[in-house]
Amino acid sequence: MSYTKLTRDELARRIAQDIPEGAYVNLGIGMPTLVGNHLPKDREIFLHSENGILGMGPAPAPGEEDADLINAGKEPVTLLTGGAYFHHTDSFAMMRGGHLDIAVLGAFQVSVTGDLANWSTGEPGAIPAVGGAMDLAVGAKSVWVMMEHLTKRGESKIVARCTYPLTGIGVVKRVYTDLAVIDITSHGLVASRLVAGLSFDELQRLTGVPLLPSGARAAA
């Protein structure tokens, strides 16, 4: 049987639909930023930006950009009515202190025990840069990873043990990939919402590390 991977926007929409009303959420730089474009209009969701914004709104209209109002990716944004500004130390207290409900982060690799590698490929000679990645990884109540299931070479990015430098240990709760949703539980990895046409056996073959079909968890 053939299947089609989710596009980035389809994946972003799937994640956005799972964010409940009232959640305080940080969307990481890169692909996770797309989730902001798909948040359900009928829910009030608070977006946090590490550089001191809660209630961050969408990009401004052309010509309305303000150099003093940018997101973590240094792009111009807006503030929703009711939003707030604060300084960096408070912002990272929100992150590290467990006040954020969800952080959606990109990743190079996630291990079966929820280890996250997303800040460095460990390439010799590369200039290391970490930003707020490690603070977000340890702090949010739920860390969700948004990534492609496979590397360009077809290797699973869900691995027994991360080979890239770690960002945090045992921090990831759930992985949204372009093939399925993988929950990291005490029983193991539970796969659900496989894309249409993709069988569990095929997903298992592609992933390499043991998966449980959703429902098996209740049975276990």
Added chain:
Amino acid sequence: MIDKIVPSVDAALADVRDGSTVLVGGFGGAGVPAELIDALIAQGAKDLTIVNNNAGNGEVGVAALLKAGRVRKIVCSYPRLADGYVFEALYRAGKVELELVPQGTLSERMRAAGAGIGAFYTPTGYGTYLAKGKETRKIDGKGYVLEHPLRGDVALVKAERGDRWGNLVYRKSARNFGPTMASAAKCTIAQVYEIVELGALDPECIVTPGIFVTRVVKVPRKEGGNRIPAGGVTRGISGRAAV
């Protein structure tokens, strides 16, 4: 009469010495004390340790300071920027030292310095390369890394408005590291666009109380104010200001 207002950026920086640790505010283009950095280059102090979230972009701000050969070491969280070639070349040539610190740890280390904390345990970075060689401890089953305060000899901060007692308010996300850095240095210099009479700032809304501020200097607003030049969304940010 207490008057922390100094007449020029040059006067504000006159006594910065070689070998100083300088905390420089700003995140991306927002909150960068560009005029103070330019004045620091003109002033000539060298062998500096610069603490900033980034390591300079293009050839302005911190990048210009690096290019002028004044910086011995950079303490930052994210030195890799699209136009960060000045830092990159110096780093690869072994001419500048890099201490990479997770962003929240960077901020908290300065908070600790300003708040008189001896050291603190943070969960950030536990078990990672950035905790290598550091003391760690399990507290209630969770791993933590011991981190030490980061003090500045000088802090350069950009605020929107200030008064002669050194009280400051900021603008939008330009606030970022400013208040924490102001508390963490022996000498804090704030550049502002507007100096107001005592009492004009609402005491309920003062963000940095004057006790943390040594000098205030007024700089002219840039042409176009805070507007990002047309077609210059990326350039405007990565160009002039992204330190």
